[in-house]
Amino acid sequence: MAIWIYPFFKISDEIYRPWIPIQIVNPKNNEFVSTMALLDTGADHCVFPKFAADQTKLDLKGEALDSEELQGLAKDKIKVWKHSFRIHLQSPDRKSIVWKSKDLVVGCVEHDNIPPILGFSNFMCNFKITLNHATKKILIDDRPKI
16 A cells, blocks of 8 residues: 655646556456556546557457447547456556556547546546645555545
8 A cells, every 4th residue: 555646747838737657458468558648537437549459459349348439528429449458557657567457448449639548437436646736746545445
């Protein structure tokens, strides 16, 4: 049990955002991709771009468990293909894995126009997360029942 502190990141000319380092793992073959993911407090579920399926050797549409259309803040719905993944939270220095999820069903889109998004129901619900905009720090506590 621990608390990890991550910095906010500024991507190009955008505002500082809560990005954290993760590994996206295909539980069938243990292929993984290390990437930065956005903690999205408005997202119910995790959603990954196409590269997550490609780099973990999943056939986006052919091997999907299911598909559905999701509604976000945009007016248009997006189609996702659901796959089983594990999410490994990396330490702030990205040198070790500090937490591993069980198998999760995550939707993947057929493009790379979005970042990996970590939503509430299958990622953030495992932690107590503090987003401190004043200090530009993210505190992730794996003891959420306190």
